[in-house]
Amino acid sequence: MKTVGIRDLKDNPSRAVRAAREHAVLITSRDDPEALLLSLRNLGEHEADARITIAATLYDEAGMSLGRAARLAGTDVAAFIEYLASRGIPIFRGARDELERDLRALGG
Numbered sequence: 001m002k003t004v005g006i007r008d009l010k011d012n013p014s015r016a017v018r019a020a021r022e023h024a025v026l027i028t029s030r031d032d033p034e035a036l037l038l039s040l041r042n043l044g045e046h047e048a049d050a051r052i053t054i055a056a057t058l059y060d061e062a063g064m065s066l067g068r069a070a071r072l073a074g075t076d077v078a079a080f081i082e083y084l085a086s087r088g089i090p091i092f093r094g095a096r097d098e099l100e101r102d103l104r105a106l107g108g
Contacts, residue, residue: 023042
């Protein structure tokens with residue numbers, strides 16, 4: 001496993017990403033472990049599970065679009081919606097009044 005300091009990561013992130021394609025990279029801050037950088041390409045049999053879990057998290061918590069998250073997950077939008085539903089992650093975002101306004105606009 002390669003170790004990269006957070007300053008080095010800031011100065012040259014592409015070097016750490018290239019290294020992660022070969023093996024896991026431990027990101028440290030003052031010699032204290034902070035994060036682990038993994039390439040999605042090297043997860044072997046766990047790649048599909050990792051991709052869909054990451055995509056769902058990014059959709060739910062970071063505002064990634066549904067289509068982009070489905071592409072990251074390696075699935076079509078309908079299958080991704082089913083996955084989100086199975087995890088209790090809402091498909092519709094925004095405040096209730098926004099949703100009601102949008103539904104009224106669609107209805108008339």
